[in-house]
Amino acid sequence: MMENRLFRVVGIRPLPQRPPERKRKWYSGKPIFSIVFLIVIFTGCMTCEWFMTKDPAYLDLYNCSVPPGREFLFGTDTMGRDIFSMIWYGGRASLFIGIFSTLLSTGIAVCFGAFSGCAPAWLDELLMRFVEIMISVPGLLIIILIQAVLGPASVASISFVIGITGWTSMAKVIRTEVRQIRGNEHVIAARCMGGGFFHILWKHLAPNFLPSIMFMAVMNIRSAIAAESTLSFMGIGLPLEVISWGSMLSLSEKALSARAWWIILIPGVFLTATLLCITELGNCLRRCGIKRENNLS
């Protein structure tokens, strides 16, 4: 029998405290393994002087093409250099090229794309046609020719070359995003309030298109590293004396005939694994977007 004392007016009570949200493991959804691997590679390459067993540039001619064993952990290449040390030392060059060229290409792409996005329609058309012509010129040609102008290749020149040729797709994306953000109401409101071009660029446009290019920038690092290794393999990248993962692979033709699988496999595995982890990171960045439900299943 319910007591009558419950039937009286009490009005609105304050909302009860919500129980603390169930703690989701902070590492769920993030590619932990990839990040850890990348950190290992990065620190390994940076601190390689402390644990390298041999000098990577030393040509130990008595020990050419030795399979992996106790003394040479990953074996030696056809010129007698220790592959284990070369991996860590050469990783520096590859990573540096990847990061530096991406910085360069992102910088160019942001300037170009933002300018084109804010420009009047005719200028925008012109700039986009220019980008399309740049895409249609064969990339190989540009690289070779710029190489010829700059002289013998070095880490800096290769980064420059890859940076100069890699900005086009990002610029297109940035320009589309900027065009779209410009129509948003908060930008119109800022203009009404008296905001100048730079204020709008800094406060309104940039923070909104940066997330979408984060993903592209990470992918650019990956393609820059892959491009460097391809170029070095073909002989127009870093020369043999400058050690990078790509230049290590440029000896592979000789290695094939010598059946020295470790010269080909080991640098390639490191290269692929690094690229894979960078890709995972990029994909995770892209997934941090709004999700809609799947209407079909």
Add this chain to the structure above:
Amino acid sequence: MSGLLEIKNLSVSFFTPEGEVQAVRDVSLSLKEGEVLALVGESGCGKSVLCKSIMKLLPSAAKIKAGNIFADGADITNYRERDMCRLRGKLFSMVFQDPMTSLNPAMSIGAQIGEAVRSHERRISGAALEARVMELIALAGLDRPEAYRKLYPHHLSGGMRQRCVLAVALAGNPRILFADEPTTALDVTIQAQILELFREIQRKLRTATIFVTHDLGVVARAADRVAVMYAGRIVEIGTAEEIFYDPRHPYTQALMRSLPAFSRGRDTLYTIPGMPPALLDPPGGDAFAWRNVNALDVDYEEAPPMFRVTDSHYAATWLLDERAESIRKQISGQGGCGHLDLENSGCQSGKKEAGKNRDVQTADAGKPQEVLLEVQHLSHMYSLGKGRAVRAVEDVSFQIRRGEIFGLVGESGSGKSTVARCIMNIYRPRKGRILYKGIDTCDPRQFRANRKMLQTCRQLIFQDSASSLNQRMKVWDIIAEPMKLGHRKPPRGSFRAEAEFQMHYVGLDPCYLDKYPSELSGGQRQRVAIARALTMEPEFLAADEPIASLDVSIQAQIVNLFKHLQQEHGFTFLFIAHDLAMVEFLCDRVGVMYKGRLVESGTVEEVFSHPGHPYTQALLSAIPIPDPGRERARKPAELREEEFSLEGESVEISPGHFVLRKKG
């Protein structure tokens, strides 16, 4: 089982990573052949989920936790997808909210309707299929079916698309039709036509319909029975007359009271305090108790069962328990006007007082108020390239006096947004002048000379959408932005303190200072936009559809805020909206726009009681009135998609009341 559709104690939950969201809790309903049932409630109360769960169209994260659904005698609760496919289209079918995206943009109308027909009559021949498709198109009220058959969705306007969606839904002769807010995205006049169409089809085909909506006017026009939902539960169910004239549950009563028509002549709209609960961890007991001024102790303890008022009227509130007899008398004695009585608009005393206030204002208006903004013969065009141009605004002239709220109404495409943007110098109009305090803002030289003053004294508020606030700026940064841009030193010390003051002023908790707009609700975001506009202490505020995307109860809160700003501080507003009821409540004077021209302008009383232009008359007659008796008795004017004449000039038919008319 008597009914066509029977739902018993249905509970549906979404299993999300954050936890279980109980969207539908313990719902029981029944639907008879040929009956129209309306599901009313605010957004998020579970009405859409209920319909989709009956048709099993929910995403895989949603599961039926408990309860049974009986359709035409069979228990379909555990039916698999294969069996449901056979039923969908044949037994029940659905019309969705947004006609723009409901149709496949790459298939022609005829193909889509034909597909619907063929999914249930596999062996139908080519000629018979065509005939049936044309029959359906004609049934949906589109004349010349052969022409429509080959068109694509993007060739059609919103109303025509919704008719096509209806034709698709009726292809299999369904016995139950679910309509999920079918007219929310449409203009008022189109809405009236579509509702008329629904009624006609329901009469011809005897289809039972479940209408989901949040608009009580639509309910009054379209429904036989009404079920009110709140927080996933049905709180009251009964015939339309019973719900509108004798609401028993406090939430239903509050809904009725928050209609603008109820507050006619008063200073503020009645608002329901608080916000709808999040269904992630729904509170125990009666979910409405946390917003109910007259909540009982037992409401917090235990959820009330359905109590019987009459055979057809049930309400789930402890007030109907016999132990609450004394409380009921107590509450009704306080004059809590529960029901709708539009003739004597409820509280007589309130009206008289408000009448007095109005008189005072008009007495003041005897001394001519200064004209703050004057628009003279404004014209603007958009060019679409290839030599084509669209006339957005043509020859619009009106005045706004200091301290008044001027409403600009019209349907989509009428040019009202363009007028606002021209006034705020976002666009430069092709022709015409806009004088703000005597300065011609369209003249570049004068604009530059007075730029600072113009940029601080006039501010703009947009419709709440994802793009009206910068998602990557914190709330206090957004509010303080005008001050930073205007290089003004914050009078309260720092920008942050200034932002806090403005937030307090518009009724936002200061704990939101460091949050991002995505963490706020629609009403809160709109308050931030208003606070941002108020930072520079403007004189004139232009609001471009500020309440269109908000819930009804939140709309009332924002409108009250506007009214408060006008009365306490003398702000002048240009209020653009398409909801005529809100405009009638809030505005002093109003202008009606149609296809870029201002067809009528004058005081609200004049225009709404004696509309001069045929378009205004059609518009007013198309608005559904939330009163079933009057709605049924009303015969809507012959509403076709006709063109109203736009010839003539502005003729003053009574002091202050201008109509576009042919002279002589």
Add this chain to the structure above:
Amino acid sequence: MKKLMLFVFSIFLLSVIVFYVSRLAPGDPLISYFGDRVEKMSPEERQWAEEKLGLNDPIHVQYVRWLNNALHGDFGISYKYKMDAAEVIRSRLGNTLILGGTGFVLIFVFSLLLGILCAWREDGWMDRVICKLGTIISCIPEFWLALVLILVFALRLSWLPSSGAYSIGKNGDLWDRIVHLILPLSVVVISHLWYYAYMVRNRILEEVRADYVLLARSKGLNKRSVMFRHCLRNAIPSYLSIMAISVPHVLGGTYIVEMVFSYPGIGTLSYESARYKDYNLLMLLCILSGILVILCSMAAQLINERIDPRIRSGDVSADREVNKT
């Protein structure tokens, strides 16, 4: 008509750029003609050689001469091969087209199938496994994949030949050709497949989230009909246009494969002509690739316009007002 003019103009511009840049860059074209004997030539001999090859005149004169000859069909002589440049290319073009063309067709078909397979059950075990595998495979650099395949299949297992397009003496033997094609073709297909399959998968999943899918289901259509008749049909136009644009990308990718497999195709030609400044060959190759790129982008645009009914009817409704909810 306007498009044709634009096309011709772009090719012209391209030829000018390539001509000037290749000649301005340092390097000695005589090396490609004479090989290592250049170092031993005396200055008079060099002078005579340059005059004979027409390298002494100012650049614009050289360009006009080249243009004049080109419009008559004479693209000059390749310095290295000492044959007509067009002849050199013609003999090798076929091989590249076989490799690239077959690769393209295979990529087109398989990425579509793979993408549909993944999208059918999103987040199902098959989708997850394929996505994981695909990501890993797409990270493998093309040349390294080629090397590893040679190592395994040609050297260790000796199942397949490691280089060339055909064994010596068996020029016309079809089966021999096919056997030689298998490894290079697999490299080309595997390295590009996942990129396009992922794109197809994402595009279909985007369509699946559209509102019209709900209407289609409420008509009573089953899942398979909705997927194929609605979502896929809407995703195909953008897929076609992307594939049209990617033709030069795939063909360009064959260059590296040709190098690793010593496959006699245009890839090695391009590399050599750029490296060793074989001007005439370089010009012709660049012009050909430029034509290909521009043709493909025009084709993509054409496909877009034809298939998407919104653009086809020329109707673009102006959204003048702020959208209502």
